[in-house]
Amino acid sequence: MDKVDQSLISALRHDARASLSDLSHRLGVSRTTVRGRLDRLRQNGDIVGFTVVLKEDVQTDAIRGLMMIGIEGRGTDRITRQLRGLPAVRAVHSTNGRWDLILELGTGTLAELDAVLAQIRRFDGVSTSETNLLLATHKQS
Template structure:
């Protein structure tokens, strides 16, 4: 991928429904170039699809947080399975460094989030945790 491909992808992330003409004007190239670049990026697998984000999906969690979890022993796989069973868990990341897992949580209220945090802290093998509330999203993937 070159600089133009990166600019095209950035424009598509901003508005995947932009017309070829609008993209061409924005990027300073022809419509044919834009169409060819998009086809090449799809054929190579760099672009795997386009999606729709509904208002309800974007705002479904009034309260969001990141929970960093330290695990004692070899319980990471078991705890990951337990986390996968919680409907409030949005993503689970394994990491290196101080924390073993970073979990994104989403709930409708602070009280609900507090209850979920309490449940997770009681999982056998969770030795330490720290949670930060997400206040605003400046850029989403």
């Protein structure tokens, strides 16, 4: 993947509905070049699809946090399924090192976050946890 491909992907991340003409103008290449590169990137599997971003997807929660969880025994799959069912859980990441899972949480109030943390800590198999509030996001993909 060269610089033109990377610029094309960057432009598509900004506006996936941009026309071939707009993309060619932004990149300083012909429409044929843009079409060919898009086709190649899709065929190679570099671009696997396009998606819609809804307004609620980009709205930020008033309270956001990261919760690291240590799990005893072999309950990781079961706990992960339980976590996916909680509305305040924005993402579940498996990891190595001290923690087994890292959660991205989002709520409207500290009281709601506290209730979610208490609920998760009561899950059978959750042995330890640590939570950090996110104060600001300086870059988001």
